[in-house]
Amino acid sequence: MEKQTIVAPMTPNGVSAVAAIRVSGPQVKSVVKTLFGEKAVAGLKSHMAKLGTAKWPASVEGGCRTGAVIDSLLYLYFEGPNSYTGEDVLELYPHGNPLIVRDLLQACRMVEGVRLAEPGEYTRRAFLNGKMDLTQAESVADVIHSANRSELENAHRLLGGALSKKVSALTEQVKDISARMELDVDFAEEEADPDYAGWETRFVAIRQSVQGILDSFRGKAEVGRLPLVVLYGAPNAGKSSLVNALLGEDRILVSDIAGTTRDFVEVRLFLDGGEIRLVDTAGLAEKAADALDALSMEKSRQILAEADMKILLVDGTTSVILNPEGVKDPVGMNVHPDLVLQTKADLSRDVALNSVQGQLAISSKTGAGLAELKSALNARLFKNRENSEDLWITSEREKACLEEALAGIDRVLLQLRSNPAVELLAFEMQIVRRALQSITGEISSEDVLQSIFAGFCIGK
Structure with missing residues (x-):
């Protein structure tokens, strides 16, 4: 049955x-003929980029836009089966004006048999056309949404087939044993009992x-969670200035007046290992100045309790901390900092950069110590995996x-140890084999495919 042609943007909406x-x-x-004319179709070569001017096709209403330029753009043609989906594929790269994107989509849909793609439909077609198995198809979403390098x-290992190879090898072993069992079932009356020990x-x-x-399973919630780093300290210790310096922009209001930050402010910071949540809290003191100050401090305590890394900032112009163990607790709840930062190093002559383990001197104004701080954050939050070949799965379906395969194997082992009937063993092995084949999609149902690909992006 001939499929309909689908079209969708691959990039998010926006300029x-x-x-x-x-x-x-x-x-x-x-579609190529409609947008670029007959000569463009005659000159099509697979995997070769072309520059063309897309124009509005003649509409059924004979609108005034017929023949008007939509955009001058680069386009690529991939002849099936040597494409992402295994079908003929056209990729258009116009200027990123949402009006242009919308017009191109509309012009493509004016060709009979062309419609907007459903979520995940490109990857679904790639799976159905044998370009990838189901574990690889599911890993496409992980490649897009991974929050850190590990x-x-x-995700790239999964997409490259690392899990598929493991599962396929296991499936072949099960198939081999299952075939031998079924052979024993067929000739059970003619031969002696099989060798169960082997x-x-x-x-x-x-x-x-x-x-x-x-x-190795790691749930989506665990994998997708960004590490939380909380900055805390006395009022006017330089927390907001540090956040702005790390981001390279004035994201948070900074003032010489103590207590400018009343509520905690969360931003995203990219490190070499991935993205983190960085929180600037309200200044902490032994006693609250008023009811609003008390509420701000309570919120700071709450977010500190959730932190993966707690960083205490101390004004380096007023006090020098010799080690984190000796830090006076400004929170009043025995919080032990993971790192102590002495701020305003450009104004203090007594501060020596990186002089004490667990402590750094920094200057948000000159940038001194910021590189060392980022390195310390990266090392703490994104530890290198000892074996880069290790992989984990994130799919609840897999x-x-x-689990179904494991339960079947356990039943087989139980039967093997209690004088089993070959027929029952062969039946259990079929269950194990089908469970493993379901992982890669060798066996799959329409409901399963719909569930998997419905969560994908429209253009993927």
């Missing part, structure tokens, strides 16, 4: 230098492999399939 639109399906050449590297050893090894993959 940018360049946008991207993808068209996939049997009517791709008709997650991104893991089977048990192989099942134990398969179980360990399945359990190892299952143990986890459920592995």
Whole structure:
């Protein structure tokens, strides 16, 4: 059955230098003809970029825009099956004006048989056309949404087929044992009892492999959570100035008047290892000045309790801290800082940069110590994995399939140790095999596919 041709933007809505639109399906050449003319179709070569001027096609109403220029843009044609979806694909790269993107989408849809793509439909077609298996298809979303480098590297390993190879190897082992079992079922009356001892050893090894993959599971909430870093200290210690210096822009109001920050302010900061949540809290003192000040301090205490890393800022012009253990607790709740920063190093002659472990001297004005601070944050929050080849799974669907396979293996082992019937063993092995095949999509249902791809972006 011939599929409809689909079109959708690959880039988010908004103004940018360049946008991207993808068209996939049997009517791709008709779209090229409609936008760029007959000569453009004659000159199409797969995987070769072309510069063209897209114009409005003749509309059924004969509108005044017919023949008007939409945009001068770069376009790429990929002849199926050598494309992302396995079909003929056209990618358009116009200027990133939302009006241009909208007009191109409308012009493409004027070609008969072309419609807007549904969420995840491009990747779904790639799966159905054999360009990737289901574990790789699911990892596409992880590649897009990874919040740090270790997650991104893991997503790339999944997309590259690392998990698929492991599961396929296990599936082949199960298929081999299952085939031998079913053969024994067919000839059960003609031959002696099979050698169960040899089977048990192989099942134990398969179980360990399945359990190892299952143990690597990390839920979406755990993987997608950004590390939380909280800055705290006395009023006018330089917390807001530090946030602005780290961001490279005046994001937070700064004043010489103590207590300018009344509520905690959260920003996002990109480090080499990934993105973090950085929180600037209201100044803390032993006693609140008023009811509003007391409320601000209470909020600061609450966010400190959630922090992955607590950083105490001390005004370096008024006091020099020798070590974090000796810091006077300004919170009144025995909070131990993970790092102490002596601020305003440009105004203090007594501060020596990086002189004490667990302590840094910084200057938000000159930038002194900021690179060392970022390095310390990165090392603490994004620890390097000891084995870069390790991977973990994040899909609840894959986890459920592995659990089903593991339960089946356990039933097989239990039967093997209690004088089993070959027929029952063969039946359980079919369950294990189907569970493993479901992980990669070798066996799948329409409901499963709909559930997976419905959560994807429109253009992916």
